[in-house]
Amino acid sequence: MRRVVIIGGGAIGSAIACFLSCGSPGDEPLAVTVVERDFSYRQASSALSASSIRQQFSTAVNIRMSRYGIDFFRQIGEHLRIGDEVPDIGLVEPGYLYLASAAGADVLRENHALQQAEGVDVALLAPTELQARFPWLSTEGVALGSLGLSGEGWYDGYSVLQAFRRKAAAQGVRYLQASATGLRLEGRTVTGVQLEGGETLDADVVVNAAGAWAAKVADWAGIALPVRGRCRSVFSFSCPERLPGCPLVIDTSGIWLRPEGRQFICGFAPPEDHDADDAPLEVDHAAFESFVWPTLAARVPAFEAVRMTGAWAGYYEMNLFDHNAILGLHPDCANLYFANGFSGHGLQQCPAVGRGLAELIRFGEYRSLDLSALSFARVRENRPLVEKNVI
Template identity: 45%
Template sequence: MTGYDVVIIGGAIVGSSVAYFLRREGFSGSIALIERDPNFTHAATTLSCASIRQQFSIPENIRLSQFTLALFRRLQDEFGTGSDIAFHEKGYLILAGEQGLPILQQNHAAQTGEGADILLENPEELQKRFAWLSTEGITAGAYGRSGEGWFDAHALLMLFRKALRTMNVDLIAADVVSVEREGSRVTGVTLDDGRKLAAGTLVNAAGPNAGNVAAMAGIPLPVEPRKRSVFVFEAREHFAYMPLLVDPSGVYVRPEGAMYITGGAEDYGADGPADPTDFEPDWALFEDVIWPTLAHRIPAFEAIKPGRAWAGHYDYNTLDQNAVIGPHPEVANFLFANGFSGHGLQQAPAVGKALAELVVHGAYRSIDCSTFGYERVAEGRAFRELNVI
């Protein structure tokens, strides 16, 4: 049996960030990073909409994304000359009707309280700023003038993975089929090729599979896969400076080169967990919900040409759509980095840094993630993020 000081299950952006920042914090012990999909064909990281925002309702979520934004701004200092993730800092525009206005105002107060550059504008101001926008049924919109946008998720992941190859981290292509536990400690894992790895600390960074990984250790975790479809389309009009727009219905749209991408409006309350092997886009959702919504909100999109589409899975936290971060209160060497419910890509570097500090120093230093701890899961106490897209 091979032994490691830290075993990380899940080698996409969350797990890779944990391994990277462990080394950056001076951790000298052995690290194994296990990934069952080494080409990341079905990874939530690479199938995401790849965006970053500060428009959350909870200050701690805003801080996590601000850490990643700061990383984006010093990317070449961190990863070397030429490092680029094609960050398009064009903002988010989140719209609200009359019912959603109090929440939008409350969220805006939290965001500006954390120093985010977010404007709250009325319909007349929005129409003046975005002439292509129909403000019918809109009471206000929150627009991020800076610090928000989208980027190349695969490029970001590859920066971390390339760095790890120089950091004495064992990158293992395998699936974990069991987690061994003795009383209040996990002791190791068994891989699908029969290998057994002993673990001093085990980090669950398994994305949509995180609930299953926790269950292997006898730990309940309310995280399950939920499918999200993303659609590409062409339009006669090209609004190059369009932000990522989120309609009150949940439908979003943003430019993608000369094209646009769109999605949203899935009914998670009714869907239940997704089939983890189902990566077929939901074209009925596009035809029946998304396209009519786009045409209503942006009249120029009444006539569009649909293109390709893809589907991926969120690691959806059914308790409160918020991350679970940190150690289990009774199984202290089992660490969570799970349940981000769609905002894991943008928060992964911050969470990697936080968990690395916890392992190396015994406490959070940069960002206090204790509010995301497992204790609330054990108590059934929701810590709800209101701005889930």
């Protein structure tokens, strides 16, 4: 029986464990252990994510992964039920609305052509159409909008994580609360995962699903992984005025906002020169006052009267090479699999990644959805597959 050790028990690691442990009759039995340093998930991206899903990507593989993801989430109660226990992630689908200035309109059109070719239900809207549909929205400086009409929305990401974890455990996966500290290597093969305290878990297959800390795990095998934790602040606020039909809006400034119950949440990506690697998880309150709120109030006049009600910070596992996931084996290590660098869209893609990596480990190939475009080969060969729609 092959022994699989997964480093990282967040949504990605737990999805891989879940799909590995639900093999069909006749499949090779696997002994799967997930090593997770903190069962409270206090700093896990899965727990701190804004937990949204979209189809409006600029690369076909991301679109296909998220199309699988929305179908999975719509039926998650059946996929991940355990007897009478049926998970509910609170999925809603009000859509995404990308706003583009004149300078960005052509990119929006290019993306739209690809999305339509991939079967995405999306519409391009002129400023007058935007105002008719969303009268609370100012279209000052907006040349074009792209609105997802179905298959886009948000949900409870922590519930997704826990549903995958509980299902994996029910199928025999062992979860071990421990910190991995190194890999035992014999030539190009990993033979074990070393734990804090001196224990070593014997392994025939190891999966790096360590999120923001994935580069450290890769380094234990002498592999350079271009993934770094980038701190992102999320702010919640109330507004006395309702915004009927409000989708998740991505402003021309890069700020995003969406409803959250009777309130709203929003966030932004700081400028590159202020976006340090592996920075502490500290909320940038000053940015809300100086940049976020004034910009939002210009786009949605009702937001002049907002009151901030809370904030938190979480990590994006940013792939600095091309903002896309890195999946599969590295040529320099025969049995170390990677599932890293999702750059903010890992939670929505965890069903597709879980299924894909499980197939790759079991059969040596992708059988349901070809994810080979996201292999390590493109990094080694300097062939970036750039994702333009990173929020």
